[in-house]
Amino acid sequence: MVKKLFMLLALSIGVFAENAYERNCVPCHRELPTDLQGMFKNYLLVYSGEETVKAALRHYMRYPSKHISVMSDLFIDTYGIKETLQISDQELKEAIDLYWEKYKVFGKLN
Amino acid sequence: MSALKNRATSSLLKSETKSLQRFLSLYILLVMMVISTLGVLYYQAHKELMLSAQRAELVKYAYIQTKRLKVLHHFFDDQRTYPRDPRFRSAIYDIEYKEIFSLLKNRSVDFTQEIYLKDGVIHFVKSMDIFYLGAKYLILEIEDDGAWHKHLIKKILGYGTAAFFLFLFFGYFLAKLFVKPMRDSIMLLDRFIKDTTHELNTPLSAILANIEMMDTDVMVEKNRKKLNRINIAAKTVSILYQDLTYLTLEQERENENEKIDIAELLYDRIEYFKVLVESKALDYEMDINHAEIVMDRRKLTRVIDNLLSNAIKYNKRKGIVGIRLREGSLEIWDTGVGIPEEKRAFIFDRYRRFNESEGGFGIGLSIVKRILDEYGIRIEVFSEKDKGTRMVLKW
Numbered sequence: 001m002v003k004k005l006f007m008l009l010a011l012s013i014g015v016f017a018e019n020a021y022e023r024n025c026v027p028c029h030r031e032l033p034t035d036l037q038g039m040f041k042n043y044l045l046v047y048s049g050e051e052t053v054k055a056a057l058r059h060y061m062r063y064p065s066k067h068i069s070v071m072s073d074l075f076i077d078t079y080g081i082k083e084t085l086q087i088s089d090q091e092l093k094e095a096i097d098l099y100w101e102k103y104k105v106f107g108k109l110n
Numbered sequence: 111m112s113a114l115k116n117r118a119t120s121s122l123l124k125s126e127t128k129s130l131q132r133f134l135s136l137y138i139l140l141v142m143m144v145i146s147t148l149g150v151l152y153y154q155a156h157k158e159l160m161l162s163a164q165r166a167e168l169v170k171y172a173y174i175q176t177k178r179l180k181v182l183h184h185f186f187d188d189q190r191t192y193p194r195d196p197r198f199r200s201a202i203y204d205i206e207y208k209e210i211f212s213l214l215k216n217r218s219v220d221f222t223q224e225i226y227l228k229d230g231v232i233h234f235v236k237s238m239d240i241f242y243l244g245a246k247y248l249i250l251e252i253e254d255d256g257a258w259h260k261h262l263i264k265k266i267l268g269y270g271t272a273a274f275f276l277f278l279f280f281g282y283f284l285a286k287l288f289v290k291p292m293r294d295s296i297m298l299l300d301r302f303i304k305d306t307t308h309e310l311n312t313p314l315s316a317i318l319a320n321i322e323m324m325d326t327d328v329m330v331e332k333n334r335k336k337l338n339r340i341n342i343a344a345k346t347v348s349i350l351y352q353d354l355t356y357l358t359l360e361q362e363r364e365n366e367n368e369k370i371d372i373a374e375l376l377y378d379r380i381e382y383f384k385v386l387v388e389s390k391a392l393d394y395e396m397d398i399n400h401a402e403i404v405m406d407r408r409k410l411t412r413v414i415d416n417l418l419s420n421a422i423k424y425n426k427r428k429g430i431v432g433i434r435l436r437e438g439s440l441e442i443w444d445t446g447v448g449i450p451e452e453k454r455a456f457i458f459d460r461y462r463r464f465n466e467s468e469g470g471f472g473i474g475l476s477i478v479k480r481i482l483d484e485y486g487i488r489i490e491v492f493s494e495k496d497k498g499t500r501m502v503l504k505w
Binding site: 037041044045046047048049050051052053103105106108109110 | 208
């Protein structure tokens with residue numbers, strides 16, 4: 001019993017130690033040839049500003065579609081459209097915020 | 111005749127000056143407004159021209175900078191150095207107008223204009239089609255040395271003042287045209303008066319002389335009254351005649367200044383107006399001390415005659431004519447209708463009467479004023495409606 005509890009604790013610590021972005025996005029994307037940064041830059045190319053980019057991301061994660069994808073047709077044809085993300089709104093928002101913070105251009109140029 | 115013409119043209123009426131002033135100030139205001147509006151428009155047009163000349167260059171720079179941003183976008187995050195160019199400074203903003211990176215000296219950017227001048231720099235705002243690094247707006251900045259501005263201001267001021275004086279010159283003629291009808295009618299009246307005056311002399315003298323010569327003792331009471339009335343009428347005409355002659359002929363005569371006992375002259379004129387005073391049942395209130403002045407006797411007589419005859423003419427029946435003489439001042443007052451406030455400023459204008467119901471050409475007071483001005487004598491007018499008027503001379 002005590003052993004089980006300890007294991008649960010250890011597991012939950014392990015799970016919660018990673019943030020929402022690393023937990024939800026990174027593992028699945030590891031397999032893809034275009035990394036998450038490349039995809040982020042594609043979003044910048046099309047959506048520019050922070051709010052716009054985040055709104056577009058939120059939308060795409062819920063309703064992925066070939067028509068609104070920022071990836072090339074070749075890429076989509078090869079890897080297919082992603083599945084709808086099954087995580088809570090709160091979790092998704094956190095993940096996207098972290099994603100933005102990680103790759104944003106603001107404050108990085110000199 | 112030519113002397114008459116000169117007199118009429120050289121002396122502007124007060125009302126004439128006033129309307130002239132009004133016209134001129136309105137005209138100048140209008141001209142200044144037009145010129146400054148044109149100046150501003152000209153300035154703006156030139157500024158536009160200067161900016162469009164710069165624009166061609168800036169479009170080229172923007173193209174180059176966009177290419178550099180494209181490269182940076184692809185190698186970002188490994189490369190983080192923003193592309194710089196010695197020919198201009200630049201900045202990038204995202205679609206939410208947030209500054210991504212900026213090298214601008216003047217950080218306040220107006221995104222509604224494509225090109226504009228502000229605080230000594232020119233900003234060129236390029237809206238991008240592809241948002242490299244998330245940049246929707248690329249802003250280029252170049253220094254403006256202001257040479258064109260100085261040159262333009264100088265030009266505008268130069269041409270502006272030239273145009274202003276040209277218009278002023280033009281306005282002068284316009285103003286002359288403006289007062290011409292007024293002056294023409296005054297001159298016509300002047301000429302008419304001069305011609306008629308001549309013809310009046312002989313019959314008037316005859317009438318007055320004959321009245322004096324008549325033996326009133328042998329007359330019936332009824333006839334004596336009638337004669338009296340004729341006398342009054344003749345004297346009124348005579349005053350007018352003297353004014354007219356003074357105005358048309360004697361005015362140009364050299365002054366014959368002498369020391370005059372004013373009291374003596376006053377009594378003489380009071381005696382002359384006796385019949386007029388009696389006919390209106392007026393009373394004199396005299397407070398006459400001895401006083402002297404050096405003046406042309408005929409001119410002083412014109413002044414006293416006019417002031418007295420006004421005090422009588424505009425008085426009410428059984429009113430009072432007051433005379434007060436001191437060394438250095440003479441007051442003549444009445445208990446008549448008074449002069450309305452708004453007309454007080456014009457009573458010394460020629461051909462104006464302050465009370466339209468009474469006769470007279472209105473030249474009397476203008477003569478008085480002219481004579482007083484000549485001798486540096488001040489005149490003050492105090493008047494209260496229905497109470498009376500008080501004229502005070504001081505020398």
